[in-house]
Amino acid sequence: MKFLQILRNAATSRHNRSRVSSIAANGRFFSDQAHSQSPRRSSFGIAFDIDGVLLRGETPVGGSPQALKRLYDESGNLRIPYVFLTNGGGVPESERAEELSKLLNVPISTSQVIQGHSPFKQFANKFENDLVIAVGKGEPVAVMSEYGFKNVLSIDEYASYFEHIDPLGKFKNWSKQQVGYWKNRDRKVDPCSERVQAVFIVSDPIDWSRDIQVLCDILSTGGLPGREMSSQPPVYFASDDLSYQGLFPTERLGMGAFRIALESIYNRMHPNPLDYTSYGKPNPSVFKNAENVLMQVAPSSTTVESNGLHPFKTLYMIGDNPHVDINGARQAGQPWFSILTRTGVFKGKENHPLYPADLVVDTVEEAVGYILSKET
Secondary structure, eight states: HHHHHHHHHHHHHHHHHHHHHHHTTOOOOTTTOOOOOOEOSSSEEEEEEEEETTTTEEEEEHHHHHHTTBBBOTTTOOOSSSSEEEOOOOOHHHHHHHHHHHTTTTTGGHHHGOTTTGGGGGOOOOOOOOEEEEEEESSSHHHHHHTOOOEEEEHHHHHTTTTSSSSTTTGGGGGGGHOOOOOSSSOSSSSSTSSEEEEEOOOSSSOHHHHHHHHHHHHBSSSSSTTBBBBBOEEEEEESEEOOSSSSOOEEEEEHHHOOOOHHHHHHSSSSSSEEEEEEEOHHHHHHHHHHHHHHHOOOOEEEEOSSSOOOOOOEEEEOIIIIHHHHHHOOOOTEEEEEEEESSOSSSOOOOSSSSSEEEEEEEHHHHHHHHHHH
């Protein structure tokens, strides 16, 4: 835990805070998601974090299936608007919606799923035909291809084109079969001679040693590893979570920890500091977008007039991570109301000292029960 505390201190340095603030000022995420023009809105909506609130791995926690069923009517139609607001990802939103539907036993639409990498959609036109690299677990190439990127490679495939780029590659027997498949694929352009125009960290990287090495090569040479130093191409992180709650009893290192590692090494090796952009919670723009999506999924049969200031009287953020979920809702301000559960990262008896929630409960089922008793 001492190691995690050191990383937390690094994550909240003045440099990082200024970067996050500059990103938060730009609220133009998801420009393709327009406000509904209906004059009537639901009086409240709910945003759920996933890991540590609804699921631990693939196992529901905190009575999550029962809690979500209360948001539907007897015919199975949605009566309370809600979305999943997660910094996780690695698969297309459509695939995640299908997975969540099966695990939680309720019908979930693609539009209800907002993942950490969802903001990457806005860059599809800019980098549509350029060579870009997608990093992370799951299906990062499928994610980016679905967003409209036409010349995207995973970092696994990209590294396979450069002999000896990973000095530890010969010890990684698990990757040899994949390398053979990638090298036999037909490509119009040789990645070894085409500059990488942008890097997207889509989900948690798997092979930190190789990925840091290859990314340092790409970023320091203007997108052509092994060449002379040149201006850095942009790099985008889907989130900046230092840690998250998985199946192991204590927290696991997240994308924010990887970003700290990459940035620390890069800055020690190169004269210019790493220039990057991070998305995901606690960025206030993510919460603003969630409000827009909630307006779209709000069932018209349960709507009431807007209060004139906000389309919703109250928006509830239910999360397990004070630094991410609660901090983000606090930064977003009205009409957000934060609820902290004890089924994930947070396990304290009292409220969090730095990022206190508006309400602390044991489970998501208790949180939904509170919301419905208050609102209905």
